[in-house]
Amino acid sequence: MPDNALFAAAKAGTLNGGGLKKEVERMLADSRINRFIDDFSRQWLQLHRVGMFPPDKKLYPGYDRWLEMSLRAEPVEFFREMLVKNLPMDGFIDSDWTMANSRLCDFYGLPEPATSGFQRVALQPGDHRGGLLTMGASLGLTSDGTRHRPVHRGVWLSEVILGKTPPPPPANVPAIEPNPPTSAKASLRDKLEAHRSDANCAACHARIDPLGLAWENYDAIGQWRTRENVAAGTGENPLVNPAGLMPDGRAFKDANEFKRLLIGDRDKFVQAFIEHLCTYGLRRVLTVDDQEDLKAIEAEAKQNNYGVRNIVQAVALSNLMRKR
């Protein structure tokens, strides 16, 4: 429900041009913007999936409800910081800081923060964190309770960061038979690749899987690792392999290089972010008729050095929103 000031402005006929801009400014500064921050970030990042398959207690004894709540809050707090400080979009992909409470600092191996509650903490390269993609919530929300799922991670990244929903698998996929427990330990990636021998599957999976395999250094709840814990089989736990090829052929050797490639494609994820914002604001899917309006918002985003707050502002003031 619009508030009295907004009704008054509308009645006075000043809800356009500079007057509209002023009202958007006012609303962005109002504490009620937190409702947007909480709600949009949850929907955009699919945070309702965090804990959907509760991690197995034996495999992840450190996982508890407080951790889960903290994990779910981190990206929301991160988005709040990005918006309030009008930080450039690249921060979503990589950053040398995050928002954490003491439970998360403990989980990520960061120094204990001075005060309680969520706060901005600095990250070092050795922490293997930074941006949304290496947060425990993003890495864990696609897991199934016992293991990480690279393909699901790829689909999530494609939807959230690139704004593209891959087609669902065809209905006639043959069943995967379990590996006999007496064979040598194989990483999930090896098993996936064995099942990708079918050319029909490979066509789609070549586009999805690399987006998920870049995060092999993180386990089902997002903890850093260099070897994958494999329950069944003989021999040593296999080393993880986070290298891969982007669908367009560019190679990356790990998560950091992958992030750098994404930042090189800034236009793509800025465009996707704007689309997510518009879908949220308009409550409908975007169509080809909206392209011109979206392009205008993108152009403005670029002009403002991709500041998150500027982008939200541009969306609010856009033609799309005004002729809704």
Add this chain to the structure above:
Amino acid sequence: MNYLSQSWLIDRRHAFKALGTFIALPMLECMIPLRAGAEETATAAPRRSAFIYLANGVHSLNYQITTTGKNYQFSRSLKPLEKHRSVITPISGLHHPGSLSHHHNCINVWLTGGKLGPSDKNTISVDQKMAEITAQHTRFPSLEVAITQDSLAWTADGVRLPAMRRCSKIFAPMFAGPKGGIAAQRRALRRKGSVLDDNLAEVRRLGKQMGSGDKGRMEQYLTSVREAEIRTRRADAWLDTPLPAVSETDRKRVDRDIADTMAGDYFRTVYDLMVLAFQTDVTRVATFSLGGEGQAIAIPEIGITESRHQLSHHGGDMGYMEKLTNYDKFAIEQFSYFLTRLSETRDLGGKPLLGSTMALFGSGMSYGHSHGNANLPLVLAGGSDLGLKHGQHLDFNRQAKDFQGYALDADGALTTAHYQLCSRPANPDAYLSNLLLLMAQRMGVETDTFGDSNKVVAL
């Protein structure tokens, strides 16, 4: 509601104003006004249906019945149902085409036969389709229970109905009367009624300014409002009908809270509540999810401390496969208990409940490790008074043209090649919706189709 269409040339603020008194529009149920049409149905015996969902499929190698016809042999997991042989039909080879390769989303369309694409909306579930005609006779249109996660029931608008979990909370509205007394409840209902009236008046005024494109949507909205109105009035009318009498023994058995570490007690008590609800005719339709796809509970009493989902991804581990089999057998034992209770208990007309109650037990998945959504494990029981003829293994795999027989080793045990059958339907036309259609028809729903049905299962 669609505020977005170009042809709707009314002030956008009307919509905002309406938000203040916006009515949550939950279940789409019966359109028949209270007690209308009661003349022709009053004498007809009640018909009932229950649906029980087991998440994550089963350990199919120990579940699948490989013999067919009347003299079929029970599999290890289904053994607990042997004593009910004459009143059950295990069914093999059905699937929902819309859920193939959609993993755990299968639970969402198990009773609807809907589609799961990114732009698809779910459709009405068969229990709610049934409730449309039974609701006029009972205090509650339907009962939705889920031990964890969501219910199995969906409205015609594709909205999921909320689930109840705690046994005392299930018991209270059916048998203990409204909190705060009848007068307070009536006041609340009347207030709701007046909110509906206000909204309707406003909406009708707007209707005059609307183009034809919007009128369709507005009709849909009005339908929902009218249903909410009927439901409110019906609840009001039921307030004066005395609550069914429940014996002290029954009350003690079901009006309590059970920790989910006591899985067997929990399952049986929900079954008891369903029996009690059918017996007293509080409702005629019930769904029961033994747990959602992600969080189906462990069963410590038989040594299972893992979640069912974890067991289902056994990766060939012998211990896990054994535990999964034991879990299947345990859940089927409790279902067998339900059937026993139904056969022992008589309804208000003095007839055993089992004859007038169809109970469908099953899953939307068959082979959990690889998310196989074909060859679904299903058992249909009861309903002999409604014309169901039981006693055989109804096998749609065998009816398939190219079916080569089950993949058996030298000892007659199923081999892992069987998993293929659980992922790709042998019989591409054998839809689960065809069975749901049969059940709907036997409940008295007058329809030739349900969901994506292509014919009706003969039984």
